[in-house]
Amino acid sequence: MDAVNEFVLASGDLLWSWIVLPLVVVLGLYFTFRSGVVQFRLIPEMFRTLTDKTPRDESGEPQSVSAFQAFTISAASRVGVGNIAGVGTAIAIGGPGxxxxxxxxxxxxxASSFVESTLGQTFKVRDADGFRGGPAYYIERGLKARWAGVLFSVILIVCFPFAFSSLQANTISATVSSTVAPDGGATWIPWVVGVVLAALTALVVFGGVRRIASVTQAVVPLMALIYLLIGLVIVAMNITRLPEVFASIFTQAFGFNEVVGATIGTIILTGVKRGMFSNEAGLGSAxxxxxxxxxxxxxxxGLVQTLGVYFDTFLICSITAFIILVSDPDLENATRGIGLTQDAIVANLGSWSSILLSIVIFLLAFSSILGNYYYGESNIEFITPRRGVLTAYRSLVVLAILVGSVAGADLIWNFADGIMGLMAVVNLIAIALLSGIAFTLLRDYTHQRRQGRDPVFTRDLLPGVSGIECWVDEASVTGPIDLQTSKRQSSKHRDHLHHDD
Known part of the structure; x- marks a missing residue:
């Protein structure tokens, strides 16, 4: 098993060093400049659209989940063990830099997140629960390459609902075990945790996307608030060390870290890998x-999901880093995973806090499992509409949760890194080829906002683009409630797409 783990680790490092990292950096910078730094310029719009009113159908029911619910589904996947165990792993391997x-x-x-999520909306399709879409759909409909869409779907299904969710379950199990039996003697605990977690997962995932949305809508804000409060208390207790922490983050980002033995290449690669695992920008999941x-x-x-990247990294990941670094950890002997964060919290708040952390870890990881499951379901439905396949998929996800709770963590982490890299490559190539559509839509959006309108898109605004199923007309887009307002606002903006603003 050690030989397999080493092979998976070496293969993943080669993929990330020579393919994924250059793609992520080059395309991220290209999207940033081509969009006029949309990820900074339109931050106020991100907050405004987060609470947008949900269009309704003829019966007065919401057409699908709301913008905020979609945000919480993606945040549920983003905000998980990557924010606690992943940041700890990054510091253990690459140091504060x-x-x-x-x-x-x-x-x-x-910027990559903006492009991919805008494309996901553009090429979405209708289903029984509302809408579904994602990279597989814009690859098939935008690039006319169903085979590549199926390839992406298979990679995502292996990566998120199986590898990543197993990792989430493993972290819950490890945290509960270390809390209940610090000496490691209770080998039965992971099995109990696995059975309970699998049962809870089954109760939610067999209920469909709306049940997932309702659960994540309640859990994500709660877990974020609890964890942020823990972090703020610990930072306040060690406020005099904060300048030193910031100094170490910036100074050690560009040079050799003698404590953990990390070179500049290791520091950068670790930060990018753990960052992408956590915020998923450009990965093709959100x-x-x-x-x-x-x-x-x-x-x-596109704007809402970009805000999700910031929420994940600048808020949740940063508070984990501060919790660890203000506690002056022994990085030379630090273990990867949850241990570094857990030790820092217990050292500052006492042994009782390990119970609180177990609760937070459970909420974080369980919500991630639900978000990961939904990503897989959307791609299963892309590959085949057969309900029997979906039922089998749900059953396998529940089984993966049980297995992940009792499996070894190292192989799961390394395998997840490698499969995540493959997924990123497929998606980044696709959004690079389709990015012109996203930038055209961005010009349309900003043009309508300057006119004082609540922007509305219909597919006739992109006459040269085929494969767009939804967005038929303003009546179907805005819903009966807002139709008259949309008509009064008229469609004078249509011609600007082919002219300079």
Whole structure:
């Protein structure tokens, strides 16, 4: 098993060093400049669209999940063990400097997130629960390459609902075990945790996307608030060390870290990998959630999902880094995973806090499992409409949760890194080829906003683009409630798409 683990680790490092990292950086910078730094310029719009009113159908029911619910589904997947165990792993491997590269890549990756989620909305399709979409759909419909869409779907299904969810379950199990039996003697605990977690997962995932949305809508804000409060208390207790922490993050980002033995290449690679695992910018996962929302313009979900990247990295990941670094940890002997964060919290708040952390870890990881499951479901439905396959998929996800709770963590982490790299490559190539559509839609959105309108998109605004199923007319986009307002606002903006603003 050690030989397999070493092979998986070496293969993953080669993929990330020579293919994924250059693609992430080059395309992120290209999208940033081509969009006029949309990830910074339209931050106020991100907050405005987050609470957008959901268009309704003829019966008065929401057409699908709301913009905020789609945000929480994607945040549920983003905000998980990557924010606690992943940041701890990044610091253990690359030192404090890895955090700088996580921050930088979150900002650059915000532009990639905007492009992919805007495309996800543009090429979404209708289903029984509302809408679904994502990279597989815009690859098939935008690039006319169904084989590549199926390839992406298979990679995502292996990566998120199986590898990543197993990792989430493993972290819950490890945290509970270390809390209940610090001496490691209770080998039965992981099995009990696995059975309970699998049962809870089954109760939610067999209920469909709306049940997932209702659960994540309640859990995500709660877990974020609890964890942020823990972090703020610990930072306040060690406030005099904060300048030193910031100094170490910036100074060690560009040079050899003698404590952990990390070279500049290791520091950068660790920060980018752990950052992408956490915020998923450009990875191709968030568009699956973003496409499920009922909004009046694709750019709205592009902006909302970019805000999700910031929420994940600049808020949740940063507080984990501060918790660890203000506690002056022994990085030379630090273990990867949850241990570094857990030790820092217990050292500051006492042994009782391990119970509180177990609760937070459970909420974080369980919500991630639900978000990961939904990503897989959307791609299963892309491959085949057969309900029997979907039922089998749900059953296998529940089984993966049980297995992940009792399996070894190292192989799962390394395998997840490698499969995540493959997924990123397929998606980044696709959004690079389709990015012109996203930038055209961005111009349309900003043009309508300057006119004082609530932007509305219909597919006749992109006459040269085929494969767009939804967005037929303003009546279907805005819903009966808003139709008269949309008509009064008229469609004078249509011609500007082919002219300079």
């Amino acid at each position: 890895a955090i700088f590269w996580m921050w930088l890549m979150a900002f650059v990756g915000g 568009p699956n959630a973003g496409a499920s929302a009922a909004v009046t313009h694709p750019v709205k979900q």
